[in-house]
Amino acid sequence: MSILTVDELVQHFPIGGSKSVVRAVNGVSFSLDKGETLALVGESGSGKTTIGRCVLGLIEPTGGRINFDGTTLGRHRTVRSPELRGKLQLVFQEPAESLNPRMRVFEQIDEPLRALKMPRADREAKVRLAARRVGLAESLLERFPTEISMGLQQRVGVARAMISEPEIVVLDEPTSALDPTARAEIIDLLIRIQRELGTAYLFISHDLSAVRHISHRIAVLYLGKIVEQGPSAKLFAQPSHPYSVALLSSVLLPNPRIKSGGKIRLSGEIPSPINLPPACYLAGRCPMVIDRCRETMPPVEMVADNHSVRCYRHKEVSELDKDFDSFARFQSEADRILGAGIPEPIKIGIPENAGDR
Numbered sequence: 001m002s003i004l005t006v007d008e009l010v011q012h013f014p015i016g017g018s019k020s021v022v023r024a025v026n027g028v029s030f031s032l033d034k035g036e037t038l039a040l041v042g043e044s045g046s047g048k049t050t051i052g053r054c055v056l057g058l059i060e061p062t063g064g065r066i067n068f069d070g071t072t073l074g075r076h077r078t079v080r081s082p083e084l085r086g087k088l089q090l091v092f093q094e095p096a097e098s099l100n101p102r103m104r105v106f107e108q109i110d111e112p113l114r115a116l117k118m119p120r121a122d123r124e125a126k127v128r129l130a131a132r133r134v135g136l137a138e139s140l141l142e143r144f145p146t147e148i149s150m151g152l153q154q155r156v157g158v159a160r161a162m163i164s165e166p167e168i169v170v171l172d173e174p175t176s177a178l179d180p181t182a183r184a185e186i187i188d189l190l191i192r193i194q195r196e197l198g199t200a201y202l203f204i205s206h207d208l209s210a211v212r213h214i215s216h217r218i219a220v221l222y223l224g225k226i227v228e229q230g231p232s233a234k235l236f237a238q239p240s241h242p243y244s245v246a247l248l249s250s251v252l253l254p255n256p257r258i259k260s261g262g263k264i265r266l267s268g269e270i271p272s273p274i275n276l277p278p279a280c281y282l283a284g285r286c287p288m289v290i291d292r293c294r295e296t297m298p299p300v301e302m303v304a305d306n307h308s309v310r311c312y313r314h315k316e317v318s319e320l321d322k323d324f325d326s327f328a329r330f331q332s333e334a335d336r337i338l339g340a341g342i343p344e345p346i347k348i349g350i351p352e353n354a355g356d357r
């Protein structure tokens with residue numbers, strides 16, 4: 001049962017002193033089930049953050065509908081409305097962005113509960129539980145954010161987002177400012193908390209190995225349009241859109257002599273969202289382009305249960321390299337290099353039902 005439905009979302013930003021607009025989001029539809037993680041992936045500038053901000057009611061969309069738990073969000077009903085407060089939360093890329101340098105860790109985690117006007121006596125125990133849940137020692141509660149590491153700061157950010165037990169958390173590049181160990185620990189933590197609380201995540205990330213571990217489903221964005229959407233394991237193993245092939249095969253391999261796989265190399269640069277191509281947005285860069293791609297936008301087609309793609313040549317694309325799974329190759333090659341194998345190459349668990357949907 002979907003907790004969030006986004007239908008034909010459009011977000012265009014006017015440019016001061018000009019009639020042009022930045023077409024950041026161009027008709028995006030997806031849903032999110034309770035307890036599920038949907039990853040939004042795509043190059044920088046593809047509209048991921050803008051979608052997250054629309055869902056959180058931080059900006060008003062130019063068009064489309066957002067429905068949260070049976071309620072349509074809009075000008076009069078936002079996530080700040082009293083009945084929805086605390087049900088949708090955000091974790092930022094830079095932990096420092098969400099933390100006030102003058103407030104102690106305890107007060108930072110406590111703040112969303114104060115906003116909900118919960119009595120102090122009830123809040124204290126909840127803050128301590130939230131800190132334990134993210135692995136923060138009691139002694140850290142009295143420290144200021146500048147006195148703890150970035151990894152610990154991001155744990156505070158997660159504790160703060162989770163303390164109101166939200167239905168949905170938007171995680172916008174939550175690991176990209178961290179070192180690899182802290183990154184893996186945060187992903188592990190998020191998976192554990194999701195199992196415990198049943199929170200749904202909209203997970204925005206460039207970090208494809210984190211995406212592969214944490215997400216049940218993936219939506220691939222290109223210039224503010226979803227070009228492919230489906231179960232995470234399926235998209236990594238057998239993508240059906242040329243852009244997904246190019247993007248997902250960019251997972252780095254530890255041995256440079258082994259090609260990253262994938263048979264599609266895009267040419268040129270991403271076009272400007274001010275001046276979008278007239279039909280398929282990828283036509284100018286796609287090696288499989290045909291005349292039709294430059295004339296009419298390809299429709300969304302279902303290729304399997306819960307798996308949709310927007311490309312005229314998706315059947316050929318999915319046949320290109322059936323055994324291609326860049327992530328699995330990454331792990332097996334890492335295993336080979338390290339001899340006996342690395343017991344837990346990235347110290348994070350895979351959600352029990354990852355890829356099942």
Ligand SMILES: Nc1ncnc2c1ncn2[C@@H]1O[C@H](COP(=O)(O)OP(=O)(O)O)[C@@H](O)[C@H]1O
Binds near residue numbers: 022273
């Ligand atoms: N407030 C804004 N005003 C004008 N353009 C914006 C604004 N916010 C984002 N954009 C533009 O919208 C596009 C999508 O941005 P963003 O959602 O941040 O992408 P991503 O998170 O995928 O990198 C970019 O071209 C960006 O420059």
Ligand code: SF4
Binds near residue numbers: 280
């Ligand atoms: S519709 Fe055409 S240009 Fe667009 S991704 Fe498919 S093959 Fe490439």
Ligand SMILES: [Mg+2]
Binds near residue numbers: 048049050
């Ligand atoms: Mg962004």
